[in-house]
Amino acid sequence: MITLIFLGKLADQAGGPAREVPAPLDWAGLLGALDTGLAAQVASDRVRVAVNGALLADKTRLQAGEGDEVALLPPVSGG
Amino acid sequence: MAADIRLLAEPFAPGAVTDAFAAAHPRAGGIASFTGQVRAEDDVLALELSHYAPLTLPGMQALGQEVLARWPLAGLLIRHRTGLMRPGEPIVLVAAAARHRRDAFQAADYAMDHLKSDAWFWKREQRADGWHWIEPREQDHADLARWRESPA
Numbered sequence: 001m002i003t004l005i006f007l008g009k010l011a012d013q014a015g016g017p018a019r020e021v022p023a024p025l026d027w028a029g030l031l032g033a034l035d036t037g038l039a040a041q042v043a044s045d046r047v048r049v050a051v052n053g054a055l056l057a058d059k060t061r062l063q064a065g066e067g068d069e070v071a072l073l074p075p076v077s078g079g
Numbered sequence: 080m081a082a083d084i085r086l087l088a089e090p091f092a093p094g095a096v097t098d099a100f101a102a103a104h105p106r107a108g109g110i111a112s113f114t115g116q117v118r119a120e121d122d123v124l125a126l127e128l129s130h131y132a133p134l135t136l137p138g139m140q141a142l143g144q145e146v147l148a149r150w151p152l153a154g155l156l157i158r159h160r161t162g163l164m165r166p167g168e169p170i171v172l173v174a175a176a177a178r179h180r181r182d183a184f185q186a187a188d189y190a191m192d193h194l195k196s197d198a199w200f201w202k203r204e205q206r207a208d209g210w211h212w213i214e215p216r217e218q219d220h221a222d223l224a225r226w227r228e229s230p231a
Binding site: 052 | 129131133137196199201203212213214219
């Protein structure tokens with residue numbers, strides 16, 4: 001399994017801070033695993049993706065395997 | 080010299096931390112510190128900061144290294160809260176100790192601007208009608224751009 005971590009308001013939209021999905025997972029698989037609204041958010045330029053704590057320069061090249069943690073990071077709040 | 084950078088899940092007293100920092104750097108001629116606290120506004124009941132452990136503290140440590148490389152400091156300290164805070168409670172403390180004040184002021188200012196717009200924190204406010212996520216502010220990005228246009 002792969003653990004998806006939803007940060008910030010993505011957690012509200014996902015209905016919780018974490019979710020497990022089957023391995024392996026690529027970009028198309030990630031978007032397919034999410035509701036349409038949430039997938040659109042995750043696909044927007046403003047959301048970054050990290051695998052096991054390493055930010056991806058190009059999230060569309062996501063390749064996650066068994067036991068990986070994939071974090072979805074919306075813009076930070078500032079304020 | 081390593082920066083002293085910590086995430087805190089519980090309330091802290093910035094004054095006591097700054098005093099200890101000053102005592103630890105007797106050879107520094109000046110210490111500049113900044114404390115950010117939860118604004119007491121009429122309808123804000125609480126502020127909650129969430130973070131992502133694999134990124135947040137490592138990112139703050141990288142910022143600390145950047146600050147130390149940019150200014151000749153005797154010491155750099157950052158404390159940042161996570162979790163639930165009430166109006167008036169401290170959120171963040173930055174302190175920079177230097178031989179001369181200009182370096183201390185600029186280093187603390189730079190660290191704060193980058194903590195605000197670059198560090199991995201998400202904030203939401205509790206108001207009478209529920210929780211509201213705080214969106215990024217344009218001003219924070221403008222504050223950051225300042226350092227790129229005119230390197231100190």
